[in-house]
Amino acid sequence: MSDFEAVNNGAKIGHAPKPLWLLAEVTYRCPLHCAFCYNPTDYVTHTQNELTTEQWIKALREARKLGALQLGISGGEPLLRDDIEEIVAEAGRLGYYTNLITSGVGLTEKRIAEFKRGGLDHIQLSMHDITKEINNFITDTNTFELKKKVAAMIKEHDYPMVLNVVIHRYNIEHIGEILDMAEQIGADYVELANTQYYGWSLLNRAQLMPTKEQLLKAEAVTNKFRERVGNKMKVFFVVPDYYADRPKKCMNGWGEVFMIVTANGDVLPCHSARVLPGLTFPNVKDADLDWVWNESPAFMKYRGDDWMKEPCRTCPDKEKDLGGCRCQAFLLSGDAESADPVCSLSPNHHLIEKAIEDAKNPQLAAQPIVFRNDKNSRKLVDGESDELVADFHALP
Numbered sequence: 470m471s472d473f474e475a476v477n478n479g480a481k482i483g484h485a486p487k488p489l490w491l492l493a494e495v496t497y498r499c500p501l502h503c504a505f506c507y508n509p510t511d512y513v514t515h516t517q518n519e520l521t522t523e524q525w526i527k528a529l530r531e532a533r534k535l536g537a538l539q540l541g542i543s544g545g546e547p548l549l550r551d552d553i554e555e556i557v558a559e560a561g562r563l564g565y566y567t568n569l570i571t572s573g574v575g576l577t578e579k580r581i582a583e584f585k586r587g588g589l590d591h592i593q594l595s596m597h598d599i600t601k602e603i604n605n606f607i608t609d610t611n612t613f614e615l616k617k618k619v620a621a622m623i624k625e626h627d628y629p630m631v632l633n634v635v636i637h638r639y640n641i642e643h644i645g646e647i648l649d650m651a652e653q654i655g656a657d658y659v660e661l662a663n664t665q666y667y668g669w670s671l672l673n674r675a676q677l678m679p680t681k682e683q684l685l686k687a688e689a690v691t692n693k694f695r696e697r698v699g700n701k702m703k704v705f706f707v708v709p710d711y712y713a714d715r716p717k718k719c720m721n722g723w724g725e726v727f728m729i730v731t732a733n734g735d736v737l738p739c740h741s742a743r744v745l746p747g748l749t750f751p752n753v754k755d756a757d758l759d760w761v762w763n764e765s766p767a768f769m770k771y772r773g774d775d776w777m778k779e780p781c782r783t784c785p786d787k788e789k790d791l792g793g794c795r796c797q798a799f800l801l802s803g804d805a806e807s808a809d810p811v812c813s814l815s816p817n818h819h820l821i822e823k824a825i826e827d828a829k830n831p832q833l834a835a836q837p838i839v840f841r842n843d844k845n846s847r848k849l850v851d852g853e854s855d856e857l858v859a860d861f862h863a864l865p
Contacts, residue, residue, distance in 0.1 A: 486772070487536035488728035488762055491565075492543060495525065495553065496732050499545040500574045502609035502840040503597075505635050505670040505677060507740050508545065511864045513846040519732045522552040524753065526559050528730050531758035533563045537728070540565040545732070548575030554583045561588025568593055570633075573619030574612060581626050592623050593631045599646045603639050609840045620654050630656040636663045636687065637670075637677040638834070644687040648694045648704065656702055661691060663709040666824075667741045667796065669841045671865040672857050676838050678828035681712055711821055715786060716793025716809035723771035723795065728762065736761045738768055741796035744863040745805050771795050771805075778806050780814050803862040 496519055497512040509515070520528070529540070540560050547553050548571055560567045568591040569584065584592075594616065597604040601613040624630050632651050634640075640647070644661065651659045663684070666674045679687075691706045698704075710716060720727040720739045729737040734752040737743065743750065748770060751761045762768055770776065774787055781792040792798075793809020801810045801820045808815035827833050839845055839857060848854045849864055858864055 486722075486725045488532060488758075489537060489726045490539050490541070490728070491529075491532045491537040492541040492727070492729045493525065493529070493556075494543055494545065494729060494731045495520075495547045495550050495556065496545040498549045499572070499841070500549070500610065501546070501572050501612065502842045503635075503669070504607055504609075504673045504838045504840055505637060505664050506841040507665070507668040507670065508841065509668055509741065509743060509865065510672060510841075510846060510858075511850045512545075513843055514850055515731060515733050515735070517733065519550075520730075520734050520753070522555055524734065525552075525556050525730075528734075528753045528758065529556070529560055529563055529565070531753075532728065532730075533565065535758060535762055538566060540567045541570055542567065543570040546572055546574060548580070554580065554587055557584055557589050558587030566590050571595070572608075572612065573616050576619050576622065578622065581622055585626055589628075591631060592628050593633050594620055594623060596620075596632050596634050596647070596651075598640045599643050599650050603643075607637070607639055609842070617654070624655050629658065630654065631658045631660075632656050633660045633662055636661050636679075638679045638683070638828075639677075641679045641683050641687050645690045645694065648691065652698065652702060658703045658705070660705045660707065661687075662707045665707075665710055667800075668865050669839065671800065671861065672839045674824060675827045675830065675833040676836060678709075678711065678825070680829065681825075684709070684712055710794075710797070710809075710811045711825060713811055714813045716790045716797075716811040718790045719794035719796075719809075722791050724762070724768040725772070728758075736765075736767075738771075739794075739796065741800075741865070742767075744796050744865065745799055746863075776806055778808075780816075781808050784814065800861050800863060800865060 497508055497516050547569060557567060567589050569589055570593045572595050596616055597607055604613040605611050634647055648659065664670050664677050670677055688706055691704060695704055724738045727738065729740065730753055731737060734754045735750045736753060737750055748767045750767045751765050774791060777787065777792055781787050793811055795805050798807050798809050799805035802817040807817060810817040810820045812818065
């Protein structure tokens with residue numbers, strides 16, 4: 470189960486939204502270079518002036534007063550911050566349910582013991598494949614053996630064993646073996662998160678996207694595994710947007726239950742919101758989170774459904790999906806107020822159909838992957854790789 474689902478638990482959001490789920494992206498620095506990373510491709514422009522320990526603690530206190538219950542601590546790689554133990558301990562004192570989302574790089578016996586003392590509730594470890602070759606290729610690192618050691622360490626310290634596996638063309642045929650591995654290491658929860666195409670994964674979409682046949686086969690294998698293990702392990706299979714007829718309610722609705730504070734303090738309603746034109750997102754260094762959530766123009770912009778155009782405005786499903794993802798709509802169509810192109814009723818649905826066809830093109834699929842690293846991010850920011858983003862209306 471994703472952390473977001475754990476907080477919302479399917480509840481209908483009322484008329485007075487609260488940021489129940491806070492994601493603290495404490496740094497964009499990362500030792501991995503994953504081809505599917507959801508971080509913005511221009512992250513190098515947001516790595517300066519990371520929030521200090523005191524500024525993070527202030528933000529956590531303000532969000533808790535607003536009603537935030539669950540705290541995800543992510544990045545980048547949060548373990549690259551020397552003060553992460555202090556941030557975790559303060560979150561514990563404030564009463565958050567805390568989840569460290571990590572690649573495992575930098576986790577030691579000393580640090581995990583400190584997290585335990587500080588009240589950390591949950592560690593979510595990313596795994597990438599059952600083979601050393603695919604793991605190291607897709608992350609552009611040599612981390613396969615390390616991840617197995619970290620998984621054992623998490624289990625030894627009595628944390629729930631929670632694995633997140635991003636699924637893509639390179640590992641989707643290994644779903645059965647991945648689940649067997651998860652069972653062998655004692656996983657309690659496994660999230661098979663089919664790649665959603667934002668950030669770096671959007672750049673690499675044609676190389677990463679599996680076929681619909683592969684997806685259906687993988688889901689069937691997952692269901693068969695579920696039947697065998699029963700309640701011993703909870704397995705969540707997250708279907709990719711591109712193979713759905715209707716869009717998801719992105720983050721359960723803009724400014725409804727989800728809030729992100731980024732490494733430099735910008736406050737966002739979703740991971741990719743900075744791509745949207747005409748919006749200025751407040752920063753915790755000079756704005757109180759109560760005002761940000763309840764009054765700021767950025768958080769009010771797409772809250773509810775008053776902003777909708779046709780076909781969303783009169784669609785009987787609009788309360789179910791709220792028109793889908795604003796960022797996806799803008800990145801693909803250039804109109805942030807249009808229906809998410811994933812929707813079969815969207816006038817821009819052909820863009821999704823083309824992407825699916827492009828993913829079947831052997832020549833496109835064989836193009837070199839653009840890995841998430843500082844060098845490639847700077848090239849994108851400086852316009853040296855414009856051909857990679859020619860089909861999009863902003864840097865992903």
